[in-house]
Amino acid sequence: MKSLTAFVCFVVLPGSLGSWEEWWTYDGISGPSFWGLINPQWMLCNKGRRQSPIDIEPSKMLYDPNLRPLSVDKHKVSGVLYNTGQSLVFRPETGPKHSLAVNVSAGPLAYRYQIEEVFLHYGTDNSHGSEHRIQGNAFPAEIQFYGYNAELYANASEARHKSQGLVAIAVMIQIGETPNAELRSLSSLFGQVIYRGQSADLRHVSLHALLPETDHYMTYEGSTTHPGCWETTSWIIYNKPIYITRQELYALRRLVQGDSETPKGALGNNVRALQPLHHRTVRTNIDFTNSVERGCVTMKSDMSYKANSWNIATT
Numbered sequence: 001m002k003s004l005t006a007f008v009c010f011v012v013l014p015g016s017l018g019s020w021e022e023w024w025t026y027d028g029i030s031g032p033s034f035w036g037l038i039n040p041q042w043m044l045c046n047k048g049r050r051q052s053p054i055d056i057e058p059s060k061m062l063y064d065p066n067l068r069p070l071s072v073d074k075h076k077v078s079g080v081l082y083n084t085g086q087s088l089v090f091r092p093e094t095g096p097k098h099s100l101a102v103n104v105s106a107g108p109l110a111y112r113y114q115i116e117e118v119f120l121h122y123g124t125d126n127s128h129g130s131e132h133r134i135q136g137n138a139f140p141a142e143i144q145f146y147g148y149n150a151e152l153y154a155n156a157s158e159a160r161h162k163s164q165g166l167v168a169i170a171v172m173i174q175i176g177e178t179p180n181a182e183l184r185s186l187s188s189l190f191g192q193v194i195y196r197g198q199s200a201d202l203r204h205v206s207l208h209a210l211l212p213e214t215d216h217y218m219t220y221e222g223s224t225t226h227p228g229c230w231e232t233t234s235w236i237i238y239n240k241p242i243y244i245t246r247q248e249l250y251a252l253r254r255l256v257q258g259d260s261e262t263p264k265g266a267l268g269n270n271v272r273a274l275q276p277l278h279h280r281t282v283r284t285n286i287d288f289t290n291s292v293e294r295g296c297v298t299m300k301s302d303m304s305y306k307a308n309s310w311n312i313a314t315t
């Protein structure tokens with residue numbers, strides 16, 4: 001019961017540290033295995049059975065011909081990139097005085113969702129960094145777009161507690177020679193968000209352009225991968241990665257969790273451990289009866305994650 005002792009010592013602090021929201025990490029005694037204990041509202045982080053991320057096993061996916069292509073608005077938005085001390089987060093500024101919200105619909109979704117936050121998860125070396133894995137393989141990074149059901153609910157904080165409340169779109173990021181152009185505009189700001197609390201304005205970015213060119217995806221019902229691990233999240237994981245250069249990754253790995261006086265550890269490795277599937281189904285619109293015929297696919301630039309014929313190198 002060592003862990004419980006740590007928890008008890010820990011609870012006396014929040015009054016002096018501010019809100020619970022700021023108050024979790026990816027390591028130590030406020031790390032992922034303690035999230036559910038830190039705050040009773042985050043109980044699902046420890047007890048939930050529909051949690052994320054998961055390992056996607058292509059051979060166990062269910063082909064669902066009813067899954068339509070996902071529709072994501074293409075227009076450009078402006079917003080702010082933050083180093084929160086936990087992750088690198090982009091928040092689009094939308095509303096009356098700003099651009100129109102970026103909406104997501106169709107695909108497996110019955111409602112229209114509005115994108116609120118984009119998270120970047122990455123490793124301190126190339127062997128890991130993505131939260132989801134494909135047949136046990138991690139990628140150096142994963143970008144996640146969280147949205148809330150704007151047809152039924154007023155905002156994300158209401159929606160996350162409610163049925164069909166959230167959507168999360170995940171794209172794996174691989175090292176490559178032809179980097180994603182929109183990711184470039186994001187990475188040009190990494191030097192301005194080295195420390196916790198720093199932010200940088202990002203102008204005219206198309207979230208749609210951060211997605212790979214494919215209509216193929218995997219989908220399952222899960223949770224947010226950060227507290228409170230709300231199990232109201234429909235996940236959509238694209239079947240192709242986007243690419244980042246080594247230089248961009250190096251720049252990203254300079255970011256730290258603390259401020260300039262106490263920088264603490266690297267911001268990287270902001271990755272929650274894989275969660276058990278507990279008999280959930282992962283559906284896909286990849287018709288793998290065809291892809292088997294095409295045989296093994298490798299890590300070429302047109303690579304996709306083919307069901308039943310997985311062959312991937314994570315350099």
Ligand SMILES: *[C@@H]1O[C@H](CO)[C@@H](O)[C@H](O)[C@H]1NC(C)=O
Pocket residue numbers: 073075100101102103114150151
């Ligand atoms: C997205 O949906 C909101 C309503 O939730 C609407 O105000 C906005 O115009 C939509 N965006 C676009 C680009 O149509």
Ligand SMILES: *[C@@H]1O[C@H](CO)[C@@H](O)[C@H](O)[C@H]1NC(C)=O
Pocket residue numbers: 154155157158
């Ligand atoms: C979200 O919407 C609910 C219900 O309308 C409201 O009570 C709450 O103040 C809103 N929260 C935020 C952060 O806007």
